[in-house]
Amino acid sequence: MLPWLQSYQTNLSTLVANNNLAHAMLFTGPLGIGKTTLANWLISSLLCTNSVKPCGQCKSCLLHQAGNHADFLLVDTTNTSVGVDAVRQITLFMQSTAQQQQNKLVLLANAERLTEAAANALLKTLEEPPKNGYLLLLSPYPARLSATLLSRLQHWPLAAQFDGRAQHWLEQHSNRAVPDFLLRYCSGGPLQALKMLESGKADDIATSLGVLEQFFSDKITLQDTVKPLLASEQVSLMLGFYLRQSYLPRLLQHNAERLPLAHQHYMRWCRDEQNILGQNKSLALSALLTELRRLRH
Structure with missing residues (x-):
């Protein structure tokens, strides 16, 4: 188990051993925190x-490892939304x-992709969960889930x-140097x-951050x-990170009254970047950087 998840694993093991595990759970936390890793371990245990538990050697464990366990359902969430048909399934x-035995498990990743109709349909299952059924939902964006749905789930936030x-x-x-940022x-x-480290993207970001600093x-x-x-x-994303980590703290120290303007310029640029088709990206970025540098002086 990943070292930062061991305390959660211990707590879940105790709940499983004492038959006190909730039948509907939501694991949240940033992308790459290990929500799927922890959920798969719990599924194997059940x-x-x-x-x-899990022994990794019994017939049930071997079936799960092979992806052929009849009592486990992995919901397809690769599309941009999860609809009512998935909830019916x-x-x-x-x-x-x-x-195979008494427990049935469902894993629904990207739960924030549930449509409103699908979330409402899922509420009916959550109101009367079967005694031997466990539903595990994962999401890095729990704020996008409805309050009613959240109230039916036991929330397990995994700390960044x-x-x-x-x-x-x-x-x-990794055999690569790990940047501090x-x-x-x-x-x-x-x-x-x-x-990001293994793909080389971390190096590209480090270079870009250095360019901005210069x-x-x-x-x-x-x-x-x-x-x-x-x-x-x-x-x-990279520019937003630099502004939060370096630019805005310095602006706050020397020209705090200009913070709203800096934020306004960046948000407008982000909006135009996303919504204006055929935008001259070089010109738009040049205008943003010029204005942000002017606010620094």
Whole structure:
């Protein structure tokens, strides 16, 4: 188990052993925190037929590992929304008789993608959950779920990781140097940070952040700033991160009254970046950076 999830694992193990586990649970936390890892471990524990859970050796464990367990349903959430048909599938599955042992498990990732109609349909299942049925929902964006749905779920928020333990884990699992900013950039999700590290995206972001720092320190020209930034796949995310971490704290210290203007310029640029088709991206970014630098002086 991932080191920062061990305390959650211990608590869940106790609940399973004492038959006190809630029948509908919601795991939340930033992308890359390990929600799926923890949920799959819990599912394995509830499907296992041996005393040590999960044993990894019984027929039930082997079926689950092979992805062929008849008492486990993984809901397809790859589309932009999860509709009523998926909830009907969940309801029918939960009402059927378990084939291997007493428990039936459903895993619904990206729960924030439930349509309003699907969420309302799911409420009916949650109001009268079967005794042997467990529904696990995962979401990095719980605020997008309806208050009524949230009230029917036992919430397990997994804390973002920014400390030395997560940094050490990254260093152990990659042969690349781990930038100091990476966990903060990934909102405390070590698995997401590792993915960016191994793909080389962390290096690209580090380069872009360095370019911005040079620009706002008047060390390079606007042209030499815009070109490498536009080559980045995540220019809006990266620029927003730099503003929060470096630009705005300095502006707060020296020109606090200009904070609303800086925020307004950035939000307008983000809106136009998303909504204006055929926008001259170089010109728009140049205008934003010029205005932000002017506010600094």
